[in-house]
Amino acid sequence: MKNIEHKGFRKNEIILDGIRYLLGNGYFGYRGTLSEYTKAEMVALNLNGIYDQMGELWRESINAFNPLYTIVRVRDTELNPTKIKPVSHVQGIRIEDGVFYRETVFSIKDHQIKISSERFADQKQRQLLYERYVIKSDSNLKVDLYTGIDLDVYNLSGKHLEILDQVDEADFFFVKARTKQLGLPVVVGETTTRNFDAKGEVLNQNNKLLRHYSIQMEAESEYIIEKFTGVCHTRFDSYEHLDMLVTKAQKLGYLRKFTENKAFWREKWDISGIEVIGDDDAELGINYSIYQLISSRPYSDRVSIPARGLSGQVYKGAVFWDTEMFMLPFFLNTDLESARHIVMYRIIGLKGAKSKAEAYGFKGAFYAWESQEDGYEACSDYNITDALTGEPVRTYFREKQIHINGAIVNALGRYVERSGDIDILFLGGLEMAIECSKFYLDYLTYNRDTKLYEALQVIGPDEYHELVDNNAYTNYLIDFVFDKTIELIELAREENPGKIAQFIKDKDYQAEIQKIRQMRQKVYLPGPDDTNVIEQFSGYFELEDITLADLKKRIKHPNEYLGGKDGVATPTKIIKQADVVTLLALLPEKFTKVVKKANFNYYEPKTEHGSSLSASMHALLACDIGKPNYAYEHFMSSALIDLNGKAKQFAGGIYIGGTHLAACGGAYLALIYGFCGLKHHNYVLSADTRLTSKIKEVRFKILNKNRLAAIKVTGTTANITWENGK
Numbered sequence: 132m133k134n135i136e137h138k139g140f141r142k143n144e145i146i147l148d149g150i151r152y153l154l155g156n157g158y159f160g161y162r163g164t165l166s167e168y169t170k171a172e173m174v175a176l177n178l179n180g181i182y183d184q185m186g187e188l189w190r191e192s193i194n195a196f197n198p199l200y201t202i203v204r205v206r207d208t209e210l211n212p213t214k215i216k217p218v219s220h221v222q223g224i225r226i227e228d229g230v231f232y233r234e235t236v237f238s239i240k241d242h243q244i245k246i247s248s249e250r251f252a253d254q255k256q257r258q259l260l261y262e263r264y265v266i267k268s269d270s271n272l273k274v275d276l277y278t279g280i281d282l283d284v285y286n287l288s289g290k291h292l293e294i295l296d297q298v299d300e301a302d303f304f305f306v307k308a309r310t311k312q313l314g315l316p317v318v319v320g321e322t323t324t325r326n327f328d329a330k331g332e333v334l335n336q337n338n339k340l341l342r343h344y345s346i347q348m349e350a351e352s353e354y355i356i357e358k359f360t361g362v363c364h365t366r367f368d369s370y371e372h373l374d375m376l377v378t379k380a381q382k383l384g385y386l387r388k389f390t391e392n393k394a395f396w397r398e399k400w401d402i403s404g405i406e407v408i409g410d411d412d413a414e415l416g417i418n419y420s421i422y423q424l425i426s427s428r429p430y431s432d433r434v435s436i437p438a439r440g441l442s443g444q445v446y447k448g449a450v451f452w453d454t455e456m457f458m459l460p461f462f463l464n465t466d467l468e469s470a471r472h473i474v475m476y477r478i479i480g481l482k483g484a485k486s487k488a489e490a491y492g493f494k495g496a497f498y499a500w501e502s503q504e505d506g507y508e509a510c511s512d513y514n515i516t517d518a519l520t521g522e523p524v525r526t527y528f529r530e531k532q533i534h535i536n537g538a539i540v541n542a543l544g545r546y547v548e549r550s551g552d553i554d555i556l557f558l559g560g561l562e563m564a565i566e567c568s569k570f571y572l573d574y575l576t577y578n579r580d581t582k583l584y585e586a587l588q589v590i591g592p593d594e595y596h597e598l599v600d601n602n603a604y605t606n607y608l609i610d611f612v613f614d615k616t617i618e619l620i621e622l623a624r625e626e627n628p629g630k631i632a633q634f635i636k637d638k639d640y641q642a643e644i645q646k647i648r649q650m651r652q653k654v655y656l657p658g659p660d661d662t663n664v665i666e667q668f669s670g671y672f673e674l675e676d677i678t679l680a681d682l683k684k685r686i687k688h689p690n691e692y693l694g695g696k697d698g699v700a701t702p703t704k705i706i707k708q709a710d711v712v713t714l715l716a717l718l719p720e721k722f723t724k725v726v727k728k729a730n731f732n733y734y735e736p737k738t739e740h741g742s743s744l745s746a747s748m749h750a751l752l753a754c755d756i757g758k759p760n761y762a763y764e765h766f767m768s769s770a771l772i773d774l775n776g777k778a779k780q781f782a783g784g785i786y787i788g789g790t791h792l793a794a795c796g797g798a799y800l801a802l803i804y805g806f807c808g809l810k811h812h813n814y815v816l817s818a819d820t821r822l823t824s825k826i827k828e829v830r831f832k833i834l835n836k837n838r839l840a841a842i843k844v845t846g847t848t849a850n851i852t853w854e855n856g857k
């Protein structure tokens with residue numbers, strides 16, 4: 132597998148490199164920054180599932196202190212490429228074993244000094260993070276090395292940690308802190324093993340807790356420090372636990388940890404890796420996307436995968452529909468344990484969803500648009516600022532993107548289908564589905580003329596058009612939720628009739644279930660018109676017809692937000708992202724080829740693809756209607772989005788950069804369900820060939836009911852071999 136690497140130092144790419152070369156393990160993400168960087172370069176050890184709010188600012192995920200801070204000085208000169216021009220610089224990530232590396236050569240007077248390092252996140256003891264840092268000089272030289280914990284962390288919305296204690300004991304540093312809002316413990320620890328003798332002098336300055344070593348270097352000798360670091364949070368014994376873990380890791384040694392890490396990734400890639408023969412870029416892009424998905428996989432039922440993964444605090448570290456609709460399928464195919472965490476996270480989040488519904492005066496569960504712990508809604512009424520004036524823009528994402536419930540029930544259904552884990556239904560799964568349905572029952576409005584129920588004043592996936600009636604995607608999903616809820620109740624009944632009867636009685640769901648049954652077939656489902664196009668929402672066809680190029684001429688600021696009340700796209704047919712196309716791509720069995728073709732042709736030119744969720748849906752649909760060459764471009768733009776750094780970095784005045792996990796998951800969907808036409812029929816699989824001429828062959832594996840299927844698709848054949856050779 133090829134490395135993702137860049138030769139030469141690029142100051143203006145520091146922020147994007149922080150995303151490109153990200154390390155993670157689901158517990159934390161560590162940005163792809165250099166050891167000498169500070170908050171100015173957006174170093175972040177971003178944590179999953181722990182949040183804090185400062186005053187009225189946005190509630191966001193937490194960046195812990197940075198335990199990988201190291202600098203080297205030669206006399207007064209700091210060896211830092213942002214300060215002195217290096218002779219050479221290489222920075223990269225080996226996705227094969229999840230290792231970040233860099234090598235920088237500096238020249239000072241007559242000396243050439245090389246700094247090289249590698250680091251990786253522990254994938255089993257997920258609190259831990261290691262680094263091996265090496266300095267070498269071509270001549271004898273005295274250097275000063277400082278290494279320890281940087282306490283001055285980068286934050287988007289205020290400070291979140293209050294430091295309680297700093298421990299310096301037996302060569303270990305620990306910083307104990309608590310979150311400001313909830314008082315949860317967050318502890319960062321660090322220790323080093325060195326191959327040289329030097330007594331470390333402890334320095335506590337500039338918000339950094341450091342050990343300073345003066346080293347008299349001999350020419351061509353390597354001076355190595357191995358850092359054993361970690362972060363632990365929320366547990367009452369976070370300090371003791373982390374102390375035990377770091378101590379143990381150090382005892383085992385760097386090499387042992389390195390070998391364990393390699394073994395972890397070898398096993399992961401064996402199931403998850405995809406070979407794309409004939410197209411190196413596609414192979415790199417898809418496996419990089421998979422690397423990001425694996426690095427973000429949840430570690431418990433209390434966490435899921437945020438929209439920007441663990442690359443920082445963008446989008447508040449919150450979980451969106453992105454996870455269920457775009458990322459979950461990868462885990463269903465390769466890692467059911469993580470898939471289960473994703474579903475359980477929503478079951479636990481029922482608490483937050485019920486209180487959100489209540490707050491808006493509805494029954495049932497209304498899931499958070501931006502979900503934090505326990506399903507807490509983090510989305511505010513003002514999510515965007517005007518790029519020109521800086522004024523907050525009122526958006527209705529929080530209260531009107533009701534399609535989120537549909538994504539969650541869809542995920543539960545798919546998980547149960549693929550895993551056969553009926554127990555989850557009794558562990559809150561059924562309650563979740565019924566409460567989601569209950570919300571929809573309450574939300575819908577009866578139309579006396581048509582005798583159908585309508586979803587009024589909603590927002591579909593296309594966020595540029597707010598408060599619209601009968602968004603096709605939303606209505607079809609509501610209908611789907613009613614069907615799926617009844618189907619899951621029946622499934623549970625078959626498994627355990629006594630238990631389900633008791634459950635319905637205890638929860639007093641009899642009348643509710645009856646209502647859901649009655650509502651099936653009664654939701655208004657916008658059908659194709661006489662040109663076979665489905666109207667995105669009532670009145671959409673009457674909006675101004677304008678080309679994307681002409682609309683762009685009306686834009687006054689490069690970061691301008693195009694939707695909302697005054698957005699330039701709002702009165703027009705230009706849409707932010709796949710909407711009807713998402714519906715056709717995700718529920719393909721509900722629509723004919725003719726309808727799919729007509730809608731693809733109609734909506735493709737009207738779609739800005741302003742969201743990273745858009746391209747993969749167009750790729751999927753394009754494959755389905757026999758346009759693989761068209762699909763290819765969209766597939767590649769999803770797969771390479773973070774490597775190219777081409778995604779939008781701002782929504783109005785708000786920074787929205789980071790890893791785009793939905794695009795990663797979407798690229799996976801496009802490749803295996805689009806180009807390779809994979810289909811699940813209960814536990815049977817089928818595949819098809821819809822490859823572009825650019826791709827000669829695709830090979831991947833699917834874990835299907837504990838059996839592994841190897842799929843090989845060429846330009847003319849599709850072949851499935853089961854583990855036992857059948």
Ligand code: BGC
Pocket residue numbers: 438446451452453592594707708742743744793
């Ligand atoms: C998109 C949403 C998406 C969110 C997080 C927004 O720009 O419109 O559909 O869920 O980003 O990725």
